[in-house]
Amino acid sequence: xxxxxxxxxxxxxxxxxxxxxxxxxxxxxxxxxxxxxxxxxxxxxxxxxxxxxx
Numbered sequence: 001x002x003x004x005x006x007x008x009x010x011x012x013x014x015x016x017x018x019x020x021x022x023x024x025x026x027x028x029x030x031x032x033x034x035x036x037x038x039x040x041x042x043x044x045x046x047x048x049x050x051x052x053x054x
Contacts, residue, residue: 017043 013034016022021039022030030037038046047053 019043 013036015036015038016030017038019040021041022037027037029035
């Protein structure tokens with residue numbers, strides 16, 4: 001996960017989405033900034049809930 005990808009664009013927060021999962025260190029890192037992490041399970045749940053791509 002690269003906070004600079006968000007910070008470099010001049011924004012204060014962001015969302016990182018993966019079809020896999022995030023390491024514990026990535027989760028701790030995101031907690032220190034305004035970064036929302038969406039892993040594969042959450043992504044699947046959201047896709048089913050909003051009937052996107054299913």
